[in-house]
Amino acid sequence: MQKILETIMAAEGSGDPGRELAGVADLPVPDSYRGVVVRADETAMFDGMATRDKDPRKSLHVQEVPTPELGPGEALVAVMASAINYNTVWTSIFEPLSTFKFLKKYGRLSELTRRHDLPYHVVGSDAAGVVLRTGPGVTRWKAGDEVVAHCLSVELEDAAGHDDTMLDPQQRIWGFETNFGGLAELAVVKANQLMPKPRHLSWEEAASPGLVNSTAYRQLVSHHGANMKQGDVVLIWGASGGLGGYATQLALNGGAIPVCVVSSPEKAELCRRMGADLVIDRAAEGYRFWKDEHTQDTDEWRRFGERVRELTGGDDPDIVFEHPGRETFGVSVYVAKRGGTIVTCASTSGFMHQYDNRYLWMNLKRIVGSHFANYREAWEANRLIALGRIHPTVSRTYALEQTGQAAYEVHRNAHQGKVGVRCLAPEDGLGVRDPALRSRHEAAINRFRGH
Structure with missing residues (x-):
């Protein structure tokens, strides 16, 4: 592994x-590597505890694991950096169920997928690094290519996946529903997960947008999501967070009008730095959308809707960008304009949503479910990063050994933007190949740093 790192560092x-990087093709592949894992024999360790009290620092371990053999259409990547996503937090606290159920199901699919059914799960759904080897049938990529990986894993043996690969019956999220993920020194991906690394970004910056930027792109921009157009008013929950930070940028880049909802003055300031003018600090303004565990407060829905119209000059949101779930879904359905769209991709505050259906059917609103992105959408989202139109939102990075702490901060919402993890990269700032392009966007690239 040290030889691989030395070769990459020589670039x-x-x-x-x-x-310089072409030389990795001549290096032997290590028999094992360090990866961040959860263990099958620890899935009951948090039983009986409240979700908030479950601690990723206790369940995420860095350990040496055997390097798997490559199959057809796959690539082995030396991972320089990765990032924390909520799916890694869910994996680490074994909610809503243990991911070992996913691995067992995948392992039954074929002889090749049996490799994934192991007593440990190497996690992580983002990666930036260098291709070391490719399996049979791979022609687009070669050893030495600098790449980022998106997290859609598909088999594409069923006709249902050939219009939109997200509809493939064997669609999975790499590093969550498959093994050998990106929070590791090496990762195994399908070749159709790979995209060119943006040349003006460092490894940790390039690794961080993959999952959230692609998810936000499909959710807002794609015809599979809200099909956002210029002038649309877009209400964005958690607008300075991992997903919301990219949704805000995509709205601004696409000529829409974001209304950013955040929970602190610092987060409000980050939204303004991205160029958003309309910001609601829900904590400062005291919004409480639930009277108690079972009863939502419709008066608060109305107060919130009035605040949105005050900011927009009387317009309700054409699109509501939903991902908190249970806590906000009722008010999201309420505030969307007549004929508007509530597009949802997650439920970080709870999966069981409640809303008043009268506001949906009588006002001809739509709820659209959105999950990650297909290869084309992920490629287009990455292209916007590479062009310098959309920028990373890395606020802080950790070494691989500190992944548990990084996941803990995301679990407790004690972070802004994205939290990066250096895997093989010994320090931040490495991997920049186009300093001229970087210099034109340095302030935007770094605006989340230190928050």
């Missing part, structure tokens, strides 16, 4: 980094 400051 730093090189006039021809591609030539």
Whole structure:
């Protein structure tokens, strides 16, 4: 592993980094590597505890694991950096169920997928690094290519997946519903998960957008989601967070009008730094959408809707960008405009949503479910990053050994934007190949740093 790292590091400051990196093809693949895992024999460790009290620092372990053999259409990537997503938090606290159920189901699919059914799960659904090897049939990528990986894993043996790969019956999220994920020194991906690494970004910056930027792109921009157009008013919950930070940027880049909902003055300031003018600090303004565990407060819905119209000059949201789930879904359905769209991709505050259906059917609103993105959508979202139109939202990075702490902060919502993890990269700031492009966007790239 040290030889691999030395070869990659030799490209730093090189006039021809591609030539230096091509040398990884001549290096032997290690028999094992360090990865962040949860263990099957610990799935009951948090039984009886409240979700908030479950601690990823106790369940996420860095351990040496065997390097799997590559199958057809796969690639082995030396991971320089990765990032924390909510699916890693869910994995670490074994909610809503243990991911070992996913691995067992996948393992029954074929002889090749049997490799994934192990007593440990190497987690992580983001990665930036260098291709080391490719399996039979891979022609688009070669050893030495600098890449980022999106997290859609599909088999595409069923006709249902060939219009929209997200509809493939064997669609899975890599590193969550499959093994050998990106929070590790090495990762196994399908070749159709790979995309070019944006050349002006460091490893940790390039690793961080993959899952959340692609998810936000499908949710807002794609015709599979809200099909956002110029001038649309877009209400964005958690607008400075992992998903919301990209939704805000995509809305602004696409000529829409974001109404950013946050929970602190610091988060409000981050939204303004991204260029958003309309911001609601829900904590400062005291919004409480539930009277108690079982009863929502419709008066608060109305007060919130009035506040949105006050900011927009009388307009209700054309689109509501939903991901908190139970806590906010009732008010989201209420405030969307007549004929508007509530597009949802997650439920970080609870999966069982409640809303008043009268506001949906009588006002011809739509609820659209959205889950990650297909390869085309992920590619387009990554292209916007590579062009410098959308920027990373990395606020802080951790070493691989500190992944548990990084996941703990995301679990407790004690973070802004994205939290990065250095896997093989020994420090931040490495991997920049286009300093001229970077210099034009330095302030935007770094605006979340230190928050």
